[in-house]
Amino acid sequence: MDQALQPSRGDVNSLRRAAAIVQVIAASGDTGVRLIDITQATGLRRATVHRLCRTLQSLGWVRQPRDRQRYYLGGGLPLLMSLLPSRRLLAEAGSATLDRIAEETEDTAFLFLHDGLDALCVDRREGSYPVKPLLVDIGDRRPLGLGAAGLAILAALPDEDRGPVVDLLFNSREECRNRGRAKIETDLAVARRAGYADASAGLVSGVAGIGVPILGRAGIPIGAISVAGVESRWPQRRRESFADVLHREAYRIAKRLVENGAA
Amino acid sequence: MDQALQPSRGDVNSLRRAAAIVQVIAASGDTGVRLIDITQATGLRRATVHRLCRTLQSLGWVRQPRDRQRYYLGGGLPLLMSLLPSRRLLAEAGSATLDRIAEETEDTAFLFLHDGLDALCVDRREGSYPVKPLLVDIGDRRPLGLGAAGLAILAALPDEDRGPVVDLLFNSREECRNRGRAKIETDLAVARRAGYADASAGLVSGVAGIGVPILGRAGIPIGAISVAGVESRWPQRRRESFADVLHREAYRIAKRLVENGAA
């Protein structure tokens, strides 16, 4: 909240303030905030907050139900996000990808969507090898930073975003706290260096998994693909060759997204 | 774009302009826009757009990769959305709900998440009746306005948001155009009046389905539950009693969200 309020030379300050307000409202989640709460959280004057809120409301970014005088996040923001075609196209484009991965690796391939602080599993394909680690079902969501896909996504976030996201994760996800911040930070560093995430250590013992992010044009990860198998079958050399397969497929998906996405 | 630019008395104009810019950038999807494209789309002067973009960038709302000079939507916006706990909690809270619905109705129950212009199926429970219409798998996404859940969500949107969303749907979803705008508008009106969505007409013939929205505290739908069965088993009276069941369960979920959501 403070960060957005440091008046910076050459910047549009009313915009910084508005952003700070939206931040506070968003942080309240489904509870909503009163105007006075916003003034306290931001340090802005009452009239200022009110004026900005009115504008934000007319833009659909915040919402104030007629009866109750609390502010909530409005529908305009999700609507904005929905303009990005990637999320829908990813599932389509990913299907053939999973087929190929499962075929080549003989292990189980997963397609995840980046959804807030989670990686949401939207598709899965089982390989031919009889021992199948099916820890994640379609529809399940795992916190970013745990598991190969979540790690890949988190590691691929722009540097300036990753910090805040990690903070949020540790504030709101017990699973992450349990694993420990230091471990996750190391995993991230390793993943960034290697270009793929290796979650073989942290998961259920005996199960190995690697993942790579799928990047949109802006360079921001919109999802990830991963493959999981029995650890004993996965020497280092094999992991690296699998990582190559995943990279190749991630690139193919990204290319398809760009082609179809151009409206 | 124009709408956000009409200078309205008592409103913070720089904010309207910033919103217009974000709108344009978001609309470009994964393609990104150049600064001059923004000036054309908004009618703002070059310097103005540049200054606002710089601020938006420092807020993380838009992003400009160092090499390419195009603007994309930044990570700060999704990050903001992720502060809303509802999406994650919904899946948890919904599981027991689906059990009860499948049990009571003997038919198949679905849990959908509101995701942009789609309803995303995240859980499903089959009832005891041997003929099961399994048109939707977990992980599938259906456009809002088609199917019981999507209709329920669309109908539950605040009045001011529904119009724009419907417009977007018809711009970007062939399935919606195929069904025809008039039909969907009627479905919506009926759903709003009845308090639940009845998709028995539009789907595969012989299959009936109804759905109700799950509302967050702000009154905005964050998902929906629905139940589908064989049409011949579903006389009007039965549908209404099922709608009651769904309403009861939707309320239970909403209550749980509120309880757990208070951070």
Place this chain on the structure above:
DNA sequence: GATACAATTCCGAATAACGGAACAATCTAT
């Protein structure tokens, strides 16, 4: 029903955003 607290509206003052113009960096066409 009365009191305190919060939300909203008003309006004069001054700040902060605007935009024309000059400059720098890119792209395009020959």
Place this chain on the structure above:
DNA sequence: ATAGATTGTTCCGTTATTCGGAATTGTATC
């Protein structure tokens, strides 16, 4: 490869715009 055109960025004086104190209306609390 070079020149010309288009686009992106910075500067700075002007003035329209936002700001915020104070008064008013509305809403919770006792």
